[in-house]
Amino acid sequence: MRLKIKPEWLLLAAFIILTLPPMQRFLEQSMVTHMLVQLPALTVIGWIFGRTLPESWSNKIAPWNRWGITGMALAIVIMTYWMLPRALDAAVSEWYVELGKFITVPAMGIALGVSWPQLNPIAQGVLKLEFWATFMRLGWLYLDLPDRLCANYLLSDQRVLGQLLLLIGSAWAIAWTLRVMFGTKIINT
Amino acid sequence: MSATEVNGKIEYSDPENRNALIAVKSHLIAGFLVFLLMMIAGFTMRAAQGTWLEIGADLFYQIMTVHGVGVVGAAMITSTGVQWYFLRQYVRLSNGIFWTNFFIFLTGVVLILGSIFVGKYGGAWTFLFPLPAISMGAWSNGAAALFQAGLLIIGVGFLILYLDFGRAILARYGSLARALGLTQLFGKEPVDYKHPAAVVASTMVLIVNFMGIAAGAVVLVMGLINLFYPEFKPDALLMKNLIYFFGHVVINATIYASVIAVYELLPRYTGRPWKTNKPFYAAWFAIVFMVMGVYPHHLMMDFAMPNWALVVGQVLSFGSGIPVMVVTGYGALMIVYRSGIKWTTSAKLLFLSMFGWWAGVIPAILDAMVTVNRAFHNTLWVPGHFHFYLLLGLLPMLIGFAYFLAGEGDSKEQPKATDKLGFYAYLIGAFMTSMVFLASGASSIPRRWAAHMPEWVSFAQVGTVAAALVVLGMLLFIIRALVSLPGASNPR
Numbered sequence: 001m002r003l004k005i006k007p008e009w010l011l012l013a014a015f016i017i018l019t020l021p022p023m024q025r026f027l028e029q030s031m032v033t034h035m036l037v038q039l040p041a042l043t044v045i046g047w048i049f050g051r052t053l054p055e056s057w058s059n060k061i062a063p064w065n066r067w068g069i070t071g072m073a074l075a076i077v078i079m080t081y082w083m084l085p086r087a088l089d090a091a092v093s094e095w096y097v098e099l100g101k102f103i104t105v106p107a108m109g110i111a112l113g114v115s116w117p118q119l120n121p122i123a124q125g126v127l128k129l130e131f132w133a134t135f136m137r138l139g140w141l142y143l144d145l146p147d148r149l150c151a152n153y154l155l156s157d158q159r160v161l162g163q164l165l166l167l168i169g170s171a172w173a174i175a176w177t178l179r180v181m182f183g184t185k186i187i188n189t
Numbered sequence: 190m191s192a193t194e195v196n197g198k199i200e201y202s203d204p205e206n207r208n209a210l211i212a213v214k215s216h217l218i219a220g221f222l223v224f225l226l227m228m229i230a231g232f233t234m235r236a237a238q239g240t241w242l243e244i245g246a247d248l249f250y251q252i253m254t255v256h257g258v259g260v261v262g263a264a265m266i267t268s269t270g271v272q273w274y275f276l277r278q279y280v281r282l283s284n285g286i287f288w289t290n291f292f293i294f295l296t297g298v299v300l301i302l303g304s305i306f307v308g309k310y311g312g313a314w315t316f317l318f319p320l321p322a323i324s325m326g327a328w329s330n331g332a333a334a335l336f337q338a339g340l341l342i343i344g345v346g347f348l349i350l351y352l353d354f355g356r357a358i359l360a361r362y363g364s365l366a367r368a369l370g371l372t373q374l375f376g377k378e379p380v381d382y383k384h385p386a387a388v389v390a391s392t393m394v395l396i397v398n399f400m401g402i403a404a405g406a407v408v409l410v411m412g413l414i415n416l417f418y419p420e421f422k423p424d425a426l427l428m429k430n431l432i433y434f435f436g437h438v439v440i441n442a443t444i445y446a447s448v449i450a451v452y453e454l455l456p457r458y459t460g461r462p463w464k465t466n467k468p469f470y471a472a473w474f475a476i477v478f479m480v481m482g483v484y485p486h487h488l489m490m491d492f493a494m495p496n497w498a499l500v501v502g503q504v505l506s507f508g509s510g511i512p513v514m515v516v517t518g519y520g521a522l523m524i525v526y527r528s529g530i531k532w533t534t535s536a537k538l539l540f541l542s543m544f545g546w547w548a549g550v551i552p553a554i555l556d557a558m559v560t561v562n563r564a565f566h567n568t569l570w571v572p573g574h575f576h577f578y579l580l581l582g583l584l585p586m587l588i589g590f591a592y593f594l595a596g597e598g599d600s601k602e603q604p605k606a607t608d609k610l611g612f613y614a615y616l617i618g619a620f621m622t623s624m625v626f627l628a629s630g631a632s633s634i635p636r637r638w639a640a641h642m643p644e645w646v647s648f649a650q651v652g653t654v655a656a657a658l659v660v661l662g663m664l665l666f667i668i669r670a671l672v673s674l675p676g677a678s679n680p681r
Contacts, residue, residue, distance in 0.1 A: 121352075121356055122283075122286060122349060122352045122353055122356065125349075125352035125355075125356075126345070126348065126349055126352065129348060129352075129403065129406075132403075133403065133406045133407055133410070136407045137407055137410050137411060137414075140407070140411060140423065141411070141414065141421065144421065144422070144423050144424065145420075145421055146420060146421075146422075147420060180355060180359065180364065180365050181364060181365045181366050181396075182364055182366050183363055183364040183366075
């Protein structure tokens, strides 16, 4: 007999695993895993949850989220806040900021999941480009800055993160180029 | 087959077409007015160098900054008008996005003008790190930031427009490679002689400008961070590479966007079609890489640059432009030869642009040689090259298109006396302006100097007379555009 598990339960399980203190400490001990694993994982959980919302919920949200603008504005505000080094630092040091992170980042994912498909393709392109440029700018910044941006993380950690951001940004640019130039789809860019 | 018959044109509703025509005319008129103001700025600088006008050094550098950035901006907005006018006939483009870019551009222009004439920013369009942050009191950090923010905003507007170009081209052709004609070039599809040249050129412009503006978006923000957080000191050479990649690609792309007017209009005037073929596709494919790879010829004096980059810059500069110039120049000669073409002002200007494009690149090729570059690059030789290229190559394409849009190409009337006066004043003035710059460069007169030594003054004075002729010609063109363009219906 095949065990049938609803995707919502899987998402909840993934969320609970991320909140467990050992996993939380493990991911937050390094700037790299904090920014490139924990935060994206929380966002993806929210995103998938947003895509699987019951129809009655979606219908209630829809009049408040025409063309996905409200949801994207909310997502951008949350994203901007969590890009501040002191916000990330505070999440490591203070439990209530950490709690706020575990609520707002999945909420950002939900807003993205609900709003992104409704967004005009041109607006999607602008945001993707801005996101790509942010990877490159932050990567460069983390590599070149003489000071630590986060009091909780080492300068070497910051530099590794900078290199990884530049690497990911470059890979994304190549994948995007192959897609529009030759129609080759490596990943969903 | 009609002269301009190509694969399936897009049908729009009448209100859409009317709105599009107003939008294109707005781009042309705004662009030409900026060009005229920049020409007056250029005239002022030459008169100051020629001791006929006394202005302070700080004002000179502010004018120099606005002249540099203003001409590039005017070239971008006007050439985009030309490109959009023709591209929308083959792919479905949005009027709303076109207008959006126009208003974002105007917003950016206001910010830049404010930074220069209110904030006194005079660090040249190049905003080379670390100059914007170390003005020694000539301007504030806020003024430098406003300048870079203005550029950033203009870049965002163009990115939005290019996304619309990309969306529309992909919707019709599936991939940019197919739109560029690569599937035909490499034998995956039979050669289609009616594949629109406007689509091929627009795809090339879209690719290179997208890359150039993306690099600009990164480097401008890094510069802004440095202004407000001076402890962050990015690698100066990397900054310079990105700035020149951005700047060179953007200004170079304007001529590739405007040449669409030659492909579309000369066939109308000669009654012969401009057929696309494999050499045409190969040339445009090559130029995608060449336009992006030649910028190191601006960095040949930077000893810390890797040798291989300078070699690539030199080799590509030799070849850059040649493929497209050959197919376009040869194509233009072939369709004009014995065609019985009526030499309207529009036809004359478009044909003149071929000469300006070809001849204007020669001083650039000379300057791209490392040994010549060491002696010439910081002299007026370089303005000589790009004034030739822009005044006699780019602008005739744009003005020629404006004459066409004003209905001149289709009318039976002879060119008016003012048109003839404008054409010859502009031709002589532009040629003289460029040649005086080149002669000054060959005499080792440095560029970007507010005050000239007594031995150099006579060059500047001849340059001032030449600039006055250019201003006169442009003024006559603009009066004609302002009188004829607003009421002109869409030429068939």
